[in-house]
Amino acid sequence: MPTAAPSFAPPEPSLKARLRRAERLHHLKAGALILPLAAFLAVTFLIPIGDMMRRAVHDPELAQVWPGVTAAIDDWQPRTEAPGEAVFAALAADLGQSKADRTLAVAARRLNSDYPGARSLLFSSARKLPETAESWRATLIHIDERWAEPELWAAIDRASGPLTAFFLLQAVDLERTPTGQLRPVPEQEAVFLDILGRTFAVALTVTLLCLALGFPVAYLLATLPPHLSNPMMILVLLPFWTSLLVRTAAWVVLLQDQGLVNNALIWLGLLDEPARLIFNRIGVIIAMTHVLLPFLVLPLYSVMKGIPKLYMRTALSLGARPTVAFLKVYLPQTLPGIVAGTLLTFIIALGYYITPALVGGAADQMISYFIAFYTAETVNWGMAAALGSVLLVTTLILFATYARLVRAGATPAGR
Structure with a gap:
């Protein structure tokens, strides 16, 4: 009488393995239950807080309307005096372009928060800016002597972005000198x-x-x-x-x-x-x-x-x-x-x-x-x-x- 072929059924998983599997399934179910709440908290709480903190150090406004001068000012040395002709030439080009594009108010608003009087300076300089000049440095300084101040150029440098510590420093009544040193803001501005x-x-x-x-x-x-x-x-x-x-x-x-x-x-x-x-x-x-x-x-x-x-x-x-x-x-x-x-x-x-x-x-x-x-x-x-x-x-x-x-x-x- 022929004998039946032996069966090779897989062995039953051990009790420990079954317990681990049941525990993983339990954790997955619990995670699925709290997933809508986690997503709600992320959308309404964590993401807005993260975006707020990003905006505290993100400063792209000036670079968007003045791309030339914000790129050229990286080579500004020494920082105890106004920069050279190349930076002034880039500034003149950006002033003229932003005036034509009607974006001068964006640059004025950003710089005015760091350098009081920047708004009137920008609009008057853009209005008096000639089409050509032998030396843009001498021309702009002749239009307004404030263009020779290192503090103004330090403000432009701080606003060049895309990241800045200016707003966070202002929030704790601190500021940077043109050479980069931290110092308290003037007493009448420390609020x-x-x-x-x-x-x-x-x-x-x-x-x-x-x-x-x-x-x-x-x-x-x-x-x-x-x-x-x-x-x-x-x-x-x-x-x-x-x-x-x-x-x-x-x-x-x-x-x-x-x-x-x-x-x-x-x-x-x-x-x-x-x-x-x-x-x-x-x-x-x-x-x-x-x-x-x-x-x-x-x-x-x-x-x-x-x-x-x-x-x-x-x-x-x-x-x-x-x-x-x-x-x-x-x-x-x-x-x-x-x-x-x-x-x-x-x-x-x-x-x-x-x-x-x-x-x-x-x-x-x-x-x-x-x-x-x-x-x-x-x-x-x-x-x-x-x-x-x-x-x-x-x-x-x-x-x-x-x-x-x-x-x-x-x-x-x-x-």
Whole structure:
């Protein structure tokens, strides 16, 4: 009787291989689920931030309208005096061409941000420029003596692109000399460090006030029975149902000289005449604190709600005074909520624009106001991007420092 041919079926994969395959499949499914969110964040968050930081160092405007002089100025030596005839000849050609192409305003706008008076210089020189000259260097200097200044040519060199550090240096009140050395800008022009410090000071003040006001509210919401805490939670959430512009305008009405706040203070005898509570720093801080308070209460409340009441009762039963039990037992457990709430409030406060613009005065505007100014009013995208980049990097540094300090303080407690 003939025997059956032996079969050579592949061996079954081991249990370990099957587990690895199942785990890879699980990871692929999880990645597919978060892929739409990752794409959304990349398109609406990461790409705009990357483009902003690119614009802070990308400077192609002058090279597009003046290709000759921006290429010729690379050979400018020494940089303590005006360049030679070749660079002036390229400048004359570019001036004439940009005048004919009606692009002189582009060069004037870019140079005027670095060298005050450049706009009038360019237009008057282009208007008086002859068709031919034996020496373009002597001709242009004769038209306007400022063409002999190394500072002007240094500004042209800095604007030659395509990459520049000019906007970032201006955002921190620094500039380069014609020889390339860094130096502070003149005192009357040094404004951005003061604005950045003002922005962080206002944001920190508002955050601390929100913490001082929000901690008792969150504690009350977390400890009250549901039939009392739920209506109070609605009051906390109520500002979210009202437009930010409406809330800010309401504070303008309340804080004005004949507003409700001043009338109440005079009626109580605390003031003899209306106090100035609006269009100054006080009004900005009051309005921003009101707007941002829910952003601190909600994270703090969610953490407090999860702390068992048994801990406090146990500490009291073991002989601890209520204050000691609160500080030693309850307060450390609220640290995650405090960290989350203060960070959220502080970061949102840094970028506030509407409230300071409506309630604050000229000396109370934060950095967001100037970013909007350079974006919409002067169309100086490089300066707006540089200010935004400085604010972003400074915020990230402070965030990393704050997180490290919190971890260092929490480690001994955890041990």
